[in-house]
Amino acid sequence: MMDDMNENETAAVDSRLSFDFAEAEPRWQQAWARARSFAAADHPPADRPKYYVLEMFPYPSGQLHMGHVRNYALGDVVARYKRAKGFSVLHPMGWDAFGLPAENAARERGVHPGAWTMDNIAAMRGTLQRLGFSLDWDREIATCLPDYYGRQQKLFLDMWRAGLVERKESAVNWDPVDQTVLANEQVVDGRGWRSGALIEKKRLSQWFLKITDFAGPLLEGLETLDRWPARVRVMQERWIGRSEGARLRFPLEAPPDGFDGDLDAVEVFTTRPDTLFGMSFVAIAADHPLAAKVGRRDAGARAFIEECQRLGTSEEAIEMAEKRGYDTGLRVANPFRPDQTVPVWIANFVLMEYGTGAVFGCPCGDQRDLDFARIYGLPVVPVILPPGEDAESFTIGATAVTGEGTLIHSGFLDGLSTTEGKRRAIERLEAMGVGHGVVNWRLRDWGISRQRYWGCPIPVIHCETCGAVPVPDDQLPVVLPEDVTFDRPGNPLDHHPTWKHVACPKCGRPATRETDTCDTFVDSSWYFARFTAPHAGTPTDVAAADAWLPVDQYIGGIEHAILHLLYARFFTRAMHETGHLNVDEPFAGLFTQGMITHESYRDAGGWLAPEDVEKRGDGMVRRDNGQPVTVGRSEKMSKSKRNTVSPTAIVERFGADTARWFVLSDSPPERDMEWTEAGVAAAARFGQRLFRLVAGVAARDGAASAHGPGGEELRRATHRTIAAVTEALESFTPNVAVARIHELTSALVEAEKSDAPGVAAARREAATALCLLCAPMQPHLAEEMMALLEPGGPMVVERPWPEAEPELLTVTRITLGVQVMGKLRGTIEVAPDAPAAEVLALAEAEPNVARMLEGKRIVKRVHVPNRIVNFVVAG
RNA sequence: GCGAACUUGGCGGAAUGGUAGACGCACGAGACUUAAAAUCUUGAGUCCGCAAGGGCGUGCGGGUUCGAGUCCCGCAGUUCGCACCA
Numbered sequence: 001m002m003d004d005m006n007e008n009e010t011a012a013v014d015s016r017l018s019f020d021f022a023e024a025e026p027r028w029q030q031a032w033a034r035a036r037s038f039a040a041a042d043h044p045p046a047d048r049p050k051y052y053v054l055e056m057f058p059y060p061s062g063q064l065h066m067g068h069v070r071n072y073a074l075g076d077v078v079a080r081y082k083r084a085k086g087f088s089v090l091h092p093m094g095w096d097a098f099g100l101p102a103e104n105a106a107r108e109r110g111v112h113p114g115a116w117t118m119d120n121i122a123a124m125r126g127t128l129q130r131l132g133f134s135l136d137w138d139r140e141i142a143t144c145l146p147d148y149y150g151r152q153q154k155l156f157l158d159m160w161r162a163g164l165v166e167r168k169e170s171a172v173n174w175d176p177v178d179q180t181v182l183a184n185e186q187v188v189d190g191r192g193w194r195s196g197a198l199i200e201k202k203r204l205s206q207w208f209l210k211i212t213d214f215a216g217p218l219l220e221g222l223e224t225l226d227r228w229p230a231r232v233r234v235m236q237e238r239w240i241g242r243s244e245g246a247r248l249r250f251p252l253e254a255p256p257d258g259f260d261g262d263l264d265a266v267e268v269f270t271t272r273p274d275t276l277f278g279m280s281f282v283a284i285a286a287d288h289p290l291a292a293k294v295g296r297r298d299a300g301a302r303a304f305i306e307e308c309q310r311l312g313t314s315e316e317a318i319e320m321a322e323k324r325g326y327d328t329g330l331r332v333a334n335p336f337r338p339d340q341t342v343p344v345w346i347a348n349f350v351l352m353e354y355g356t357g358a359v360f361g362c363p364c365g366d367q368r369d370l371d372f373a374r375i376y377g378l379p380v381v382p383v384i385l386p387p388g389e390d391a392e393s394f395t396i397g398a399t400a401v402t403g404e405g406t407l408i409h410s411g412f413l414d415g416l417s418t419t420e421g422k423r424r425a426i427e428r429l430e431a432m433g434v435g436h437g438v439v440n441w442r443l444r445d446w447g448i449s450r451q452r453y454w455g456c457p458i459p460v461i462h463c464e465t466c467g468a469v470p471v472p473d474d475q476l477p478v479v480l481p482e483d484v485t486f487d488r489p490g491n492p493l494d495h496h497p498t499w500k501h502v503a504c505p506k507c508g509r510p511a512t513r514e515t516d517t518c519d520t521f522v523d524s525s526w527y528f529a530r531f532t533a534p535h536a537g538t539p540t541d542v543a544a545a546d547a548w549l550p551v552d553q554y555i556g557g558i559e560h561a562i563l564h565l566l567y568a569r570f571f572t573r574a575m576h577e578t579g580h581l582n583v584d585e586p587f588a589g590l591f592t593q594g595m596i597t598h599e600s601y602r603d604a605g606g607w608l609a610p611e612d613v614e615k616r617g618d619g620m621v622r623r624d625n626g627q628p629v630t631v632g633r634s635e636k637m638s639k640s641k642r643n644t645v646s647p648t649a650i651v652e653r654f655g656a657d658t659a660r661w662f663v664l665s666d667s668p669p670e671r672d673m674e675w676t677e678a679g680v681a682a683a684a685r686f687g688q689r690l691f692r693l694v695a696g697v698a699a700r701d702g703a704a705s706a707h708g709p710g711g712e713e714l715r716r717a718t719h720r721t722i723a724a725v726t727e728a729l730e731s732f733t734p735n736v737a738v739a740r741i742h743e744l745t746s747a748l749v750e751a752e753k754s755d756a757p758g759v760a761a762a763r764r765e766a767a768t769a770l771c772l773l774c775a776p777m778q779p780h781l782a783e784e785m786m787a788l789l790e791p792g793g794p795m796v797v798e799r800p801w802p803e804a805e806p807e808l809l810t811v812t813r814i815t816l817g818v819q820v821m822g823k824l825r826g827t828i829e830v831a832p833d834a835p836a837a838e839v840l841a842l843a844e845a846e847p848n849v850a851r852m853l854e855g856k857r858i859v860k861r862v863h864v865p866n867r868i869v870n871f872v873v874a875g
Numbered sequence: 876g877c878g879a880a881c882u883u884g885g886c887g888g889a890a891u892g893g894u895a896g897a898c899g900c901a902c903g904a905g906a907c908u909u910a911a912a913a914u915c916u917u918g919a920g921u922c923c924g925c926a927a928g929g930g931c932g933u934g935c936g937g938g939u940u941c942g943a944g945u946c947c948c949g950c951a952g953u954u955c956g957c958a959c960c961a
Contacts, residue, residue, distance in 0.1 A: 231879060235956060238878085243960075270961060283961090323959085349959045359961045367876095368959055442960060561956085666887050666899065674887070678900060685913090686899090736889070739898035746898095817894035822942045824894050848928080862941045868893040872941050
């Protein structure tokens, strides 16, 4: 196999001297596939460390976009580099294959979501393979196949048994366009994250995963994730939102008839129990049950509640920023001041979703409370004295005291700091039996029910007698019916004539299946674990999971900083608790890559695609009619602005290696990078230049083996480059690796002019190093070049990463900068670690330095060995 | 409003507190060519100077240091995240 390949190539070089990517890239891809070069062991061998590198798996929309190429090129650099470094590498790929677009395609074009999805997967798999990523395709999974989602149903049932699943009626976010429920995380500024429709509140029975059971561990776990970007950790920390305070109960004074049970008191959460002496009102949310109760007998309250619900507590309301309220006429007593009662208001700034949906208002200590009190003329009692203020003269103006201070007008708390006051107030509330210290979380349980067809069926059967009954394990998977119609809105599973009608597993009477399916974020919450044993009959093979997890390097977009990454962290813990895993954190290292941007073009007729325009002079014109077009700033590639570039077109025109090389060059991967035609062309040119260079070395110096003095300089450059590229790849800066490879290439070009003894062997060594160093980025080119240098030798993917020889990293001469008063005035050549006296004498004698020192007195001579010399002078 | 990050030539960017601008793009000059493309050589932060060399230079203002793109304080701008969270 290897032999005829190399013969072909030697012939090809002689005739063309160019890298024919269209012919060579698929050939090497086949060679890797035949050699099973990227197949991961079921269990990593004990004598080698394991490395699990994973990129966020794509949604099979039908076409790979450049963002994917950048993502997977980065991951592939890591995978290929680690493999060469001797790690046992797991680098799998799969498809996040459930989701709405498939159903939309079904409605719009009458294709079945499954067929549409599988076609898309086939197309995208083809593109990924054409790009030559070192993926273990034997482990490919698609979440829409029963093989995967059936195991997910098993996980759901195990979590249910472990008390991590709950069915409850709750106010949900209803997306009227997509006709489904959304999680809080999927509502952005009051709109659906996908449809952009204004979200409505609806009460529905929903399945919840109790992520709040893990609020504490999920927060604490963040501290262990030292290879995650700080900002992602901060975002999750704020999302989980731990806050310490107290819950306290204010019984209603003289509750009217019918205000009994839970409605005879108002329960509030506060972080400021120390300010209770300054309470001048209690405020409840418009959708608080007590408000509803009041509304039933008070038309004014009813009107106010409806107004609040119309405006919501998001965008518009905040923009107005106007505090509004309605006095219910109810009153509650202040437990610390039994003589005093305060009114209960319904207020537009209180959120039902946080805490208890009710607050006590202390205008002194909270800006919102103060604003509200000023509008409605409620008392403002100064109970916090800021440092440096005088207790006698201190008054509250338009600004509340939100910082630390000393408590005043506060009975038994007088004179205490706010911090100490909180502690003492909670002690007193607990002693009085009216409240207690609590930790409150912002995180809500995760509602996973979706009224969609194309998702994982929730494995539950509803029986009139037995209630919600789990589908027995031996009846899994609950498979989606194929024969569904999309001719009316709503969930096709609901409309299906037979699918949902089954016998109750408990009592055998007629019952109905749950027709809701899982939020697709459930699918992506454990796929990394499934990859460790993708064909196991159970969700995971615990031994395989133990061997591979956690993922050592996870790579993807910042847009998943909260949703996906938090859910996956939760799932990992829940799977640990249910015996499917033994780790708590799924991703030891996380890298968030930047977007790919492109200029946009438009004329009077609208947006124009990059292939429709061309450069003329300083501007851009339409290719078809030569008319000038307006060039917009470089921004995220999007279909609407038509500033996208298709990976398949680029691969066809320039080859996979050029596409990969370009997305890795120039910009550091965490930043956005601009796609330019000139940039790709330059990447293509470099590949050809390198190929010709190495082909030339192979032809001329192929047999050379004896090193000699004439090759020393190039050898040093080679080994410096090996060290530098290694460091660049270790530190996730492939752009720097690219620059170093360029430098060695230029050094090799320079060395071609020499015929000094030993230079041929050094050239051969440099060329070999270049092959190995560029291989993680341009793997096909590397193989092609290596086959020329060493016909019949092993493939690059089978070779170890080059090692820099330490003795070639030491230098014999150092160019040292010489400064006078911190300004560079000249350079001198010295031996490494030359004695200070010698260096200083040489430095002082440097003509330009000497001139600058003339007539001055040297006050201080700074000599940092092998770094710098600096003379401090006076006069 | 709160929080975080970022700011270096025409552009993308490089630089363990030690010769700022590596490498690439774009650009200029030259070679090859009938010509163009490709390729090769070469130049370039900016100002003054024939040159040697010098002045000024990493958003702005301060500070620490023999020495600051890098560390500290303040300001401005840009971007991102959260947003009435009690």
